[in-house]
Amino acid sequence: MDEECRNCPALCETRTQVVHGYGDVGADFLFVGERPTAKADEVGVPFLTDEDDDSGTSLRRILERLALCDSTSPDDRPALENAYLTNLTRCRDPDRRPTDEEIGNCEPYLNADIRSINPEVLVPVGERALAELGTEYTTTPVDELTLPEAHATTIRGRGFALVPMVEPREQTDDQTQAWLEHFAQLMASDYRQTKGRRER
Template identity: 80%
Template structure:
C-alpha cells in the first residue's frame, strides 16, 4: 500500500453520515465506503453492501450460508476466498478485516436495504463516491461483480454496447475499457465451481501478463 495510508477502511475519509438516500438511511446499519489498498491495480465493484458488510463496514463480507434476502441462493464461494487463492489476501487475517494487497473493494451504493436492491436514483446518488475512488486509485483492472455493477461500469467506462455486456456471457473475459480493462465476474456465491475456476485461471493469466497501461501511473 502507499506509505501514507493509515487504514484500509474508508481510506479517503468519505462521508460516513451521508443522507442522500432517505429511505436507505432508515434501513442501513452504517455507510459502507471502499476498503483496501489505495495503490491497487485491481478494483472490485459490487452492487451494494452485503448483510455482513452492513454490520461490519467492509464491502463484500459474507457469512457462510448468507443470502441477500431478495431471492439469491445462499452458500457458494466468497470473494475473499478467491482473493486468497490469487495471493491477494492473507488467509490468516481476521475474517472482518481481510488483509488485501493490490486490491480495493467498493460498491455502487454504500447503504443497504435488506429487502430490495437499490433504485436507479440511489445508484446515481452514490455515483460521485465511486467515481472519486476510481479516479484517485486509477486502477489497471476494474472487476464489476454482478449484473448491476457491470451495467454501471460498462456504461461509464467502455464503448461496448450495453447489449453485448451481460453475465454470464462475459464472465472470465477481458473487456477493453476507456483507460481500464474490465474483467467481469458473476456474483461469487452464485458461481458454479466451473465458473469460479474459469475466472481464477483467466485472472492468473492476466496477472502474469503485462497488464499495466501507459497512463502516468505512480510507481508502486
C-alpha cells in the same frame, strides 16, 4: 467520504452504517459490487459474508487463491494486497436492490474511489455493476455486456480493462475456476499496458 450521508433518505432508515471502499489504496485491481452485503452493513467492509454461509464461494476465497488476500487475516478485516473493494451504493436496504436514483446519488463516491485508487483493472461483480461500469468505461453497447457471457473475459475499456465476474455466491465451480484461471493469466501478463495513462 461522508459517514453520515443523507442523499438517499429511504436507505438512511434501513442501513446500519455507510459502507465505503476498503483495501489497498495503491491497488491495480478494483472490485465493484452492487450494494453492501448484510455482513458488510454490519461491519463496514464491502463484500463480507457470514462465515457459516456455505452457499457457493466468496470473494475473499477467490482473492486468497490469487494471493490478493492474506488467508490468516481476520474475517471482518481482510488484509488485502493489490486489491480494493467497493460498491455502486454505500447503504443497504435488506429487502430490495438499489434504485437507479440511489446508484446515481452514490456515483460521486465511486468516482472518487476510482480516481484516488487509479487501478489498472476494474472487476464488475454482478450484472448491475457490469452494466454501470461498462456504460461509463467502455464503448461496448450495454446490451452486449451480459453475464454469464462476459464472465472470465477481458473487455478493453477507456482507461481500464474490465474483467467481469458472476456474483461469487452464484458461481458454479466451473465458473469460479474459469475466472481464477483467466485472472491469474492477466496478473502474469504485462497488464499495465492495457491501460491508456490518464492525467490525475
